[in-house]
Amino acid sequence: MRHSGGIEMTDHIAGLRISHVVQPIARPVSDAKVATGRQVPLAAVDMVFAEITDEDGTTGTGFTYTLRAGGTALQALAEEIAPMVIGARGADVQRIWEMLGWRTNSLGACGAAFHVLAAFDTALWDLKARRAKLPLAQLLGSFRDGVRVYNSGGQYLQASIDEMSQAARDSVARGIGGIKMKVGQPDWREDIRRIEAVRDAIGPDVALMIDANQQWSRAEALAFCRRVDGMGLEFIEEPLDARDHAGHGALAAQLVTPVATGEMLASYDEHAALIAAGGARVLQADCPRIGGVTPMLRVMELARSQRVALAPHFVMEQHLPLVAAFPTEGWVEHFDWLEPLFNERLEIRDGRMWVPDRPGFGLTMSDTAREHTKRSVTLRDSPEGGD
Ligand SMILES: [Mg+2]
Incomplete structure (x- = not known):
């Protein structure tokens, strides 16, 4: 225990555990990157969890992830820098983020380094909210208790029209508020047929989005997007190379x-460049990919100031409280892939996902997560002991 300004500070980090967890996906999925031979079907999600415990014995749980490659590398880097966190004051989340950011600066202020920072940063925000006995959304200052939720799970390119339509109907019946489907078939007319079929399946009042996963050239994107521009789609996702900010800006303007x-x-810097180019009217920032909640809050403030909407990518488990704390209505993306890794479930009804009334993110690692752990390292006084 140390004293600061008369307040007893008992939140110094006493121990932590870093775990590499591989969660298989029951049915491997394909998007346009697979259709064009650039990627292989996605069969698992590699997660790196950080469980950070302070001197009071409160534990915050955070994680980062990667797809197809890099899980072992993220775990190794996390283990290498984890000792820096021991003894730091848990509430000083931004200071710890800067400290870890400088230590990994030679790797580039992005990419794998920031993925790893996210595991620590999300754990520290979870810890901070748990100490305050508040859901993270309320610690940040929430605008709403429920966030609009859409589903992508049944709408991959390998699904038939009948499979997609049934999956979309099932999603709506369970309370999902929107359906996003993959596009990028070799024949664009097939994409149009599939969009019309899913629209028929869900009716006129459910939001429908499409995702091209960087499939098209600038000319192809403009041609296709003009064809569907009158179909009432909620948004058109990744029509171009993800780093073609100028191309996205020119397309969006038309x-x-x-x-x-x-x-x-x-x-953050890459998002700032995209927004400056006018490339996104709906920003799909991914909290684990950009370094955690700390940079995500900066991206959200930038989006707010530029009147850009927010619909973060994947990991609803982390994005739900963030979108709840964004001034305008956004979306979270529903995937059930990570559900087995947690003891708790996020409630969905009436087209929304509801912020749990539990402190922090409201999630703890399940026995399944322990079973799917490839490697785990514990430092110092972690409550459950060694490896
Ligand atoms: Mg996408």
Whole structure:
């Protein structure tokens, strides 16, 4: 225990555990990057969890993730820098983020380094909220208790029209508020048929989005997007190379339908460049990819100031409280892939996902997460002992 300004500070970090968890996906999925041979189907999600415990015995749980490659590398880097966190004051989240950012600066202020920072940063925000006995959304200052939720799970390119339509109907029946489907078939007319079929399945009042996963050239994107611009889509996602900010800006200026992108960007600075180019009317920042809640809050403030909407990519588990604390209505993206890793479930009804009334993110690692752990390292006084 140390004293600061008359307040007893008992939040110094006493121990932490870093775990590499590989969560398989029951049915491997394909998007346009697979269709064009650039990627292999996605069969698992690699997670690196950080569980950070302070001197009071309160534990915050955070995580980062990667797809297809890099899980072992993220774990190794996390283990290497983890000793820096021991003894730091848990509430000083920004200071710790800067400290870890400088230590990994030679790797580039983005990419794998920031992925790893996210595991620590999200754990520290969870810890801070748990100490305050508040859900993270309320610690940040929430605007709403429930966030609009859409589903992507049944709408991959390998699904038939019947499979997609049934999956979309099932999603709506369970309370999902929007359906996002993959596009980028070799024949664009097939994409149009599939969009019309899913619209028929869900009716006129459920939001429908499409995602091209960087499939098109600038000319192809403009041609396709003009064809669908009058179809009432909620947004058109990643029509171009994810780093083509100027191309996204030029395309977005020619469409009524909002262009959504940003999921592949790996730092605040990359999001700032995209927004400056007018490339996104819906920003799809990904908290683990850009370094955690600390940079995400800066991205959110930039989006607010530029009147850009927020629909973060993947990991609803982290994005739900963040979108709840964003001034205008956004979206969270529903995937059930990570559910087995947690003891708790996020409630969905009436088209929304509801912020849990538990402190922090409101999630703890499950026995399944322990079973799927490839490697785990514990430093100092972690409550459950060694490896
Ligand atoms: Mg996407």
